[in-house]
Amino acid sequence: MNIERLVKLLNLTASNSDGEALNAIRLANSILRKANRTWSDLISGGVARQDSGPSIQEMLEFLQNCDLHSGTRRFIDSLEDFHSKNGFLTDRQMTKLKEIYQHYCRR
Incomplete structure (x- = not known):
């Protein structure tokens, strides 16, 4: 959007x-x-704004190359699909993406 x-x-x-x-x-x-x-x-602020740090696409690409649990993999795939169709993520989606990204970045 x-x-x-x-x-x-x-x-x-x-x-x-x-x-x-x-x-x-x-x-x-x-x-x-x-x-x-x-x-x-x-x-209500339901659309997340991109702040500094890695882009949504960079985080998704990084996570596609990680060994994720099956539920996490499905969630990341659904975020990627949503983002490619709509061009944005909601605040809640963005928060969760950052949490997952930071968890796997520290490994």
């Missing part, structure tokens, strides 16, 4: 033109629908 595009569209909702504002909100809703997200997800 392109957050920058979503922000630009939300800024357009302040337009004096009702048609432009309505079109902007419809496009924003479309972006959320395609990402299988809701306004509540965004407002």
